[in-house]
Amino acid sequence: MRVSDEVAGALADGRPVVALESTIISHGLPQPRNLQVALELEGIVREAGSVPATIAVLDGVPHVGLDKTGLERIATEPGLRKLGFRDLAPAAALGLSGATTVSGTSFLAARAGIRVFATGGLGGVHRGWTAVQDESADLDMLSRTRITIVCAGVKSILDVPATLQRLETRQVTVVGYRTDHFPGFYLHSSGEPVDWRVETPAETAGIMRAQDALDGPETALIVANPVPVELQLDPSLHDRVLSEALRAADERGVTGQAITPFLLEYLVEGTGGASLEANLSAVRGNTRLAAEIAASWTART
Amino acid sequence: MRVSDEVAGALADGRPVVALESTIISHGLPQPRNLQVALELEGIVREAGSVPATIAVLDGVPHVGLDKTGLERIATEPGLRKLGFRDLAPAAALGLSGATTVSGTSFLAARAGIRVFATGGLGGVHRGWTAVQDESADLDMLSRTRITIVCAGVKSILDVPATLQRLETRQVTVVGYRTDHFPGFYLHSSGEPVDWRVETPAETAGIMRAQDALDGPETALIVANPVPVELQLDPSLHDRVLSEALRAADERGVTGQAITPFLLEYLVEGTGGASLEANLSAVRGNTRLAAEIAASWTART
Amino acid sequence: MRVSDEVAGALADGRPVVALESTIISHGLPQPRNLQVALELEGIVREAGSVPATIAVLDGVPHVGLDKTGLERIATEPGLRKLGFRDLAPAAALGLSGATTVSGTSFLAARAGIRVFATGGLGGVHRGWTAVQDESADLDMLSRTRITIVCAGVKSILDVPATLQRLETRQVTVVGYRTDHFPGFYLHSSGEPVDWRVETPAETAGIMRAQDALDGPETALIVANPVPVELQLDPSLHDRVLSEALRAADERGVTGQAITPFLLEYLVEGTGGASLEANLSAVRGNTRLAAEIAASWTART
Ligand SMILES: [Mn+2]
Ligand SMILES: [Mn+2]
Numbered sequence: 032m033r034v035s036d037e038v039a040g041a042l043a044d045g046r047p048v049v050a051l052e053s054t055i056i057s058h059g060l061p062q063p064r065n066l067q068v069a070l071e072l073e074g075i076v077r078e079a080g081s082v083p084a085t086i087a088v089l090d091g092v093p094h095v096g097l098d099k100t101g102l103e104r105i106a107t108e109p110g111l112r113k114l115g116f117r118d119l120a121p122a123a124a125l126g127l128s129g130a131t132t133v134s135g136t137s138f139l140a141a142r143a144g145i146r147v148f149a150t151g152g153l154g155g156v157h158r159g160w161t162a163v164q165d166e167s168a169d170l171d172m173l174s175r176t177r178i179t180i181v182c183a184g185v186k187s188i189l190d191v192p193a194t195l196q197r198l199e200t201r202q203v204t205v206v207g208y209r210t211d212h213f214p215g216f217y218l219h220s221s222g223e224p225v226d227w228r229v230e231t232p233a234e235t236a237g238i239m240r241a242q243d244a245l246d247g248p249e250t251a252l253i254v255a256n257p258v259p260v261e262l263q264l265d266p267s268l269h270d271r272v273l274s275e276a277l278r279a280a281d282e283r284g285v286t287g288q289a290i291t292p293f294l295l296e297y298l299v300e301g302t303g304g305a306s307l308e309a310n311l312s313a314v315r316g317n318t319r320l321a322a323e324i325a326a327s328w329t330a331r332t
Numbered sequence: 333m334r335v336s337d338e339v340a341g342a343l344a345d346g347r348p349v350v351a352l353e354s355t356i357i358s359h360g361l362p363q364p365r366n367l368q369v370a371l372e373l374e375g376i377v378r379e380a381g382s383v384p385a386t387i388a389v390l391d392g393v394p395h396v397g398l399d400k401t402g403l404e405r406i407a408t409e410p411g412l413r414k415l416g417f418r419d420l421a422p423a424a425a426l427g428l429s430g431a432t433t434v435s436g437t438s439f440l441a442a443r444a445g446i447r448v449f450a451t452g453g454l455g456g457v458h459r460g461w462t463a464v465q466d467e468s469a470d471l472d473m474l475s476r477t478r479i480t481i482v483c484a485g486v487k488s489i490l491d492v493p494a495t496l497q498r499l500e501t502r503q504v505t506v507v508g509y510r511t512d513h514f515p516g517f518y519l520h521s522s523g524e525p526v527d528w529r530v531e532t533p534a535e536t537a538g539i540m541r542a543q544d545a546l547d548g549p550e551t552a553l554i555v556a557n558p559v560p561v562e563l564q565l566d567p568s569l570h571d572r573v574l575s576e577a578l579r580a581a582d583e584r585g586v587t588g589q590a591i592t593p594f595l596l597e598y599l600v601e602g603t604g605g606a607s608l609e610a611n612l613s614a615v616r617g618n619t620r621l622a623a624e625i626a627a628s629w630t631a632r633t
Numbered sequence: 634m635r636v637s638d639e640v641a642g643a644l645a646d647g648r649p650v651v652a653l654e655s656t657i658i659s660h661g662l663p664q665p666r667n668l669q670v671a672l673e674l675e676g677i678v679r680e681a682g683s684v685p686a687t688i689a690v691l692d693g694v695p696h697v698g699l700d701k702t703g704l705e706r707i708a709t710e711p712g713l714r715k716l717g718f719r720d721l722a723p724a725a726a727l728g729l730s731g732a733t734t735v736s737g738t739s740f741l742a743a744r745a746g747i748r749v750f751a752t753g754g755l756g757g758v759h760r761g762w763t764a765v766q767d768e769s770a771d772l773d774m775l776s777r778t779r780i781t782i783v784c785a786g787v788k789s790i791l792d793v794p795a796t797l798q799r800l801e802t803r804q805v806t807v808v809g810y811r812t813d814h815f816p817g818f819y820l821h822s823s824g825e826p827v828d829w830r831v832e833t834p835a836e837t838a839g840i841m842r843a844q845d846a847l848d849g850p851e852t853a854l855i856v857a858n859p860v861p862v863e864l865q866l867d868p869s870l871h872d873r874v875l876s877e878a879l880r881a882a883d884e885r886g887v888t889g890q891a892i893t894p895f896l897l898e899y900l901v902e903g904t905g906g907a908s909l910e911a912n913l914s915a916v917r918g919n920t921r922l923a924a925e926i927a928a929s930w931t932a933r934t
């Protein structure tokens with residue numbers, strides 16, 4: 032594992048660091064916007080006084096903190112893989128490059144000593160799980176990693192209530208940030224309640240300290256941070272296009288690993304790009320909040 | 333975490349201690365009977381020569397061993413929360429009080445160095461899991477906590493065979509105490525077989541020592557201790573009222589977190605209070621057996 | 634736990650060792666062929682320059698490395714139990730003997746310091762899991778044990794895609810050995826793709842070293858090694874007899890624990906013994922490959 036000098040220095044000094052995942056760069060956005068967004072997110076972290084650590088695997092080596100060249104490779108190399116935790120060892124042994132998912136990024140961040148991680152939406156339990164097994168490895172990793180992940184919920188193409196149940200089953204703490212409802216990724220609210228609510232970065236850091244003081248199984252803290260109402264996707268548009276997308280997937284026989292990209296793509300097109308903008312608004316907000324939480328976390332004596 | 337002087341002293345001296353959960357006090361019984369039962373259960377532990385450690389969170393602080401004032405608070409404070417493991421950190425950070433579930437109590441007991449825990453029934457997999465995800469966090473915690481939990485099975489409103497399957501999947505050892513069948517909570521038997529049977533507290537303590545000697549993943553030992561046949565709820569009454577309750581929940585659209593209290597309440601009313609008495613008989617028997625196992629466990633040199 | 638002198642010596646010297654499970658001897662094959670096969674598999678390991686460590690529990694004591702008498706006991710004692718990890722403590726306390734499943738064998742092998750384990754097929758998610766919970770404890774143990782297990786997939790009577798999903802969910806790395814498809818146990822291919830492919834024992838050992846270097850959760854590496862096409866069961870025969878077997882189980886009301894032996898037995902009879910021969914071909918190939926991987930693994934400096 033290679034930790035960049037900047038990130039290693041910040042960690043050594045106890046200065047705030049925020050981990051960022053790389054699949055949004057490689058698989059989530061079109062070129063050349065993906066590189067612009069990657070740089071913009073790093074800028075948001077810096078503005079808030081933290082050090083960004085974008086995480087990816089280059090030529091088999093996990094990198095925590097990418098330089099400009101590294102970001103460009105993730106943004107432009109064709110055929111990059113998505114690497115979850117279980118893929119890191121084969122990628123290392125075979126010398127391959129790839130972007131890291133929430134499970135891969137969470138592990139590498141925690142392993143490097145980074146406590147706060149910003150992303151868009153978590154993976155979860157797929158719709159249709161009653162007939163086809165499909166639960167993201169993100170959930171299992173959050174059940175065994177001491178990290179604080181700031182997200183806007185889980186992708187709304189997933190089964191949100193089922194995902195929340197699995198997080199409860201697997202001991203992962205979920206708090207709403209200034210909300211009593213779990214966010215709906217593109218939407219301010221999924222309609223599902225959350226058990227806990229926090230109002231400030233300091234309160235969030237207090238929970239992180241309480242996790243450490245309890246000294247229990249190394250579970251994560253999910254800070255569910257909704258996209259502001261004024262920046263969300265129009266809910267009726269969202270519901271209409273998502274229904275169409277699910278029907279289209281069914282009619283065309285799209286299944287398995289192909290479903291997620293199919294639905295996301297359908298949403299982008301069916302909303303005239305508005306789903307992408309809502310997604311980016313959510314990621315920006317999460318990145319800012321993560322930097323504030325990291326600052327509050329490291330400010331402890 | 334605050335361990336009471338009495339409990340800390342017993343643990344330091346290697347004397348037997350039995351953990352007791354607090355949701356039965358706060359949520360399982362009406363006032364003022366709940367406080368009487370809490371004191372009665374502690375008395376049963378003492379009579380058997382062990383020290384009781386009722387566990388709850390007061391003003392954010394996990395307490396292992398409650399004094400009279402603490403028990404009274406759990407028995408009488410309105411709006412107390414039920415706290416599983418994942419709720420302990422938020423409760424600590426926000427300074428809230430609450431009763432601890434099996435997952436919360438198991439963790440805190442083990443963390444304090446207590447090996448034996450008595451309760452009524454475990455959480456499990458909800459009926460209807462084929463359509464709606466709902467598996468108690470108790471099971472996951474028992475898959476990663478080295479504790480011996482004495483119970484009368486899982487609440488019969490749950491899916492017992494599915495729960496037993498999940499315990500097998502997650503490596504949790506289950507033994508029947510003087511029975512070849514998993515108990516049915518209110519009933520002596522659920523009709524489901526168990527793979528292992530023990531006859532004495534000493535034999536149970538032998539399994540606990542074997543767990544430690546194997547030095548494997550920190551899984552629990554479930555000692556399934558049936559309510560005696562003469563104290564069980566009448567099985568035909570149980571089956572009839574439970575069917576009615578499930579139908580009523582369905583007709584009235586009761587779902588999610590509301591189902592468990594609805595069904596339990598329905599059972600109490602539909603059996604004229606007999607389900608509550610069977611429940612208490614089970615808890616008393618589990619508490620006595622837990623104290624005997626704790627004594628046998630600490631008697632090792 | 635008793636580690637045989639030969640195995641202990643090899644481990645101390647850093648010479649290659651291959652763990653072998655014992656349920657194939659006790660439950661998988663008829664007498665006296667089972668003992669012949671047990672000895673044949675140990676011979677295959679030795680020919681490849683490794684030391685075999687057949688694992689079982691005798692009179693409560695886990696044995697890692699059985700002598701001739703131990704193998705004979707496993708091959709001939711009536712009523713031997715199948716012991717998963719969760720059964721090891723009760724068996725030890727009660728002084729019973731039994732053969733160890735993949736979960737029990739994986740744990741004991743890793744605990745003894747053995748890194749490579751050869752078997753036929755893993756347990757997995759049962760067909761019909763949408764209605765009846767049944768997921769083998771093998772999967773959970775592979776999610777928390779640092780072992781390399783060489784197998785020919787999962788028994789084809791199980792739900793292969795669902796099992797692969799659970800392995801992904803639980804972070805278990807799966808690589809195909811000289812194949813892009815997950816093997817079908819009796820068949821060269823199950824038709825399901827695998828994400829990673831390795832070509833040599835050295836490449837496999839490289840992934841094992843990468844797992845250790847990452848220093849993450851102690852997950853397993855599954856090396857999925859297909860039975861050669863020329864030794865597989867005829868696919869059309871397999872599909873026809875398996876369909877018949879599933880229909881027969883349904884018609885005769887065979888459920889629960891009884892299903893696996895029923896289906897396996899039906900396959901043996903319905904294929905005129907050819908399924909057993911394909912199974913043995915797979916096990917022999919896995920054993921040989923495991924020995925080669927173990928040799929490559931220990932050859933590191
Ligand atoms: Mn998936
Ligand atoms: Mn639940």
Ligand SMILES: [Mn+2]
Pocket residue numbers: 767768769770
């Ligand atoms: Mn099973």
